[in-house]
Amino acid sequence: MSGDFVVSLAESDPSEKFRRLIEVGLALTSESDLSTLLGRILLEARRFTCADAGTLYLVTKDGRLQFSVVQNDSLDHSEVLVGNGSSPVTMEISPTSIAGCVTVTGSTLNIPDVYEIPGTCGFHFDRSFDLKSGYRSRSMLVVPMKNPKGKIVGVIQLINARCPGSGKDTAFSSDQEELVLCLASQAAVALDNARLTGDLRRSYAEAIHHLAKAAEYRDKDTGRHIERVGRYAAAIAGAMGLPQDYISDLLLAATLHDIGKLSIPDCILQKPGKLTSDEYREMKCHASLGGEILAGSENPVLRLASEIALSHHEHWDGSGYPHGLKGDEIPVSGQICAVADVFDALCSARCYKSAFGMQESCEILKQESGRHFSPAVVDVFFRIKDRISEIREEFA
Numbered sequence: 001m002s003g004d005f006v007v008s009l010a011e012s013d014p015s016e017k018f019r020r021l022i023e024v025g026l027a028l029t030s031e032s033d034l035s036t037l038l039g040r041i042l043l044e045a046r047r048f049t050c051a052d053a054g055t056l057y058l059v060t061k062d063g064r065l066q067f068s069v070v071q072n073d074s075l076d077h078s079e080v081l082v083g084n085g086s087s088p089v090t091m092e093i094s095p096t097s098i099a100g101c102v103t104v105t106g107s108t109l110n111i112p113d114v115y116e117i118p119g120t121c122g123f124h125f126d127r128s129f130d131l132k133s134g135y136r137s138r139s140m141l142v143v144p145m146k147n148p149k150g151k152i153v154g155v156i157q158l159i160n161a162r163c164p165g166s167g168k169d170t171a172f173s174s175d176q177e178e179l180v181l182c183l184a185s186q187a188a189v190a191l192d193n194a195r196l197t198g199d200l201r202r203s204y205a206e207a208i209h210h211l212a213k214a215a216e217y218r219d220k221d222t223g224r225h226i227e228r229v230g231r232y233a234a235a236i237a238g239a240m241g242l243p244q245d246y247i248s249d250l251l252l253a254a255t256l257h258d259i260g261k262l263s264i265p266d267c268i269l270q271k272p273g274k275l276t277s278d279e280y281r282e283m284k285c286h287a288s289l290g291g292e293i294l295a296g297s298e299n300p301v302l303r304l305a306s307e308i309a310l311s312h313h314e315h316w317d318g319s320g321y322p323h324g325l326k327g328d329e330i331p332v333s334g335q336i337c338a339v340a341d342v343f344d345a346l347c348s349a350r351c352y353k354s355a356f357g358m359q360e361s362c363e364i365l366k367q368e369s370g371r372h373f374s375p376a377v378v379d380v381f382f383r384i385k386d387r388i389s390e391i392r393e394e395f396a
């Protein structure tokens with residue numbers, strides 16, 4: 001990636017920059033995906049200053065600095081997420097490092113040349129990256145990301161300001177310092193929001209998981225059925241090209257498909273062998289009961305879960321229950337979960353049947369395409385059969 005995208009704003013007039021700052025602030029606060037947000041914050045800060053490179057650090061819960069995004073237009077990797085979720089790269093917050101000093105003092109550092117920091121400063125520049133990569137870091141602008149409570153949540157470090165016209169190295173100006181400081185405060189608010197959204201989502205995902213487990217617990221021989229159904233459904237939805245938000249919701253919502261079984265008596269739910277017609281009629285009520293239990297929520301996952309609970313036993317040809325919906329009258333979520341649920345039930349041993357192998361189960365799905373199942377969903381299922389097998393092994 002070339003550095004041309006960072007040029008325009010450094011040249012533009014102050015009112016244009018101010019307008020752009022407001023625009024960027026609004027855009028940042030509406031971004032809820034943390035990694036996209038972090039990359040965007042650093043990119044926008046570099047656009048405002050025409051900086052060749054930069055690093056964004058986050059302050060972790062245990063009080064360290066985590067390298068979260070690194071961007072460098074002069075080196076091959078223009079953006080690298082340092083480490084990953086399970087093993088991020090962190091460093092101690094020490095006043096002897098540049099980013100550490102900014103975190104400790106809460107003040108901005110604007111350094112014309114990091115190789116000429118006077119020894120009396122108390123902090124120094126670590127040249128190890130330059131030595132490894134052959135890069136020459138020169139000017140540096142390092143700004144704290146302070147939230148409205150005054151807490152420092154991260155640090156933006158911009159490296160090597162470029163002259164807009166010539167592209168030559170220059171120092172960061174005091175105007176740029178001010179702009180980045182404003183951007184950093186907006187970024188801190190956006191970061192707090194994204195983290196809260198993430199926490200909220202994790203909490204309700206956990207609550208949903210426990211609720212689904214409660215229903216499954218009564219159905220003693222289903223093993224990790226609900227987890228597999230969620231995974232299969234999400235994989236199918238992904239291959240169908242459905243939106244990412246829908247796929248994430250479906251992954252959770254599909255696990256609640258049989259929540260209505262909470263109200264089915266054990267003597268029916270755990271009966272070995274065939275149900276009588278009365279028992280079967282009662283068993284079938286779990287679909288509408290599940291739909292009712294989950295109805296009326298404003299939460300998108302619970303709304304989708306209600307739709308799935310109600311429709312996962314509808315058949316493509318109209319012979320299913322509870323409403324005998326036909327073809328595309330059945331919501332897509334129900335069409336997908338019908339395939340995911342039946343496939344998993346076929347592959348698993350139950351109190352009334354032994355497990356079929358993968359091939360036999362797939363054969364049944366194929367035969368039922370256009371009868372029980374949506375032909376389009378069955379086609380997609382076969383297209384991603386390898387992925388389905390992987391999920392089956394992973395959640396065995």
Ligand SMILES: [Fe+2]
Nearest residue numbers: 257258312313
């Ligand atoms: Fe069911």
Ligand SMILES: [Fe+2]
Nearest residue numbers: 225257258341
């Ligand atoms: Fe099921």
